[in-house]
Amino acid sequence: MYWTLELASYLEDAPWPATKEELIDYAxxxxxxxxxxxxxxxLEDEExxxxxxxxxxxxxxxxxxxxxxxxxx
Numbered sequence: 001m002y003w004t005l006e007l008a009s010y011l012e013d014a015p016w017p018a019t020k021e022e023l024i025d026y027a028x029x030x031x032x033x034x035x036x037x038x039x040x041x042x043l044e045d046e047e048x049x050x051x052x053x054x055x056x057x058x059x060x061x062x063x064x065x066x067x068x069x070x071x072x073x
């Protein structure tokens with residue numbers, strides 16, 4: 001399973017919190033690439049409820065990761 005920013009962006013508007021099956025259904029209805037569906041299918045816990053993309057991809061970059069504060073330099 002691998003995630004990229006592009007693939008994860010297809011889940012930004014997903015109905016969080018959601019189960020694995022709900023996310024797969026959402027990705028298919030939203031026309032997400034096959035890689036997104038395959039990544040979701042590889043999630044192990046069928047019953048777990050995911051609160052956000054960070055629960056699926058712990059290293060998901062946030063907006064703060066890209067924030068550049070000119071005053072610091």
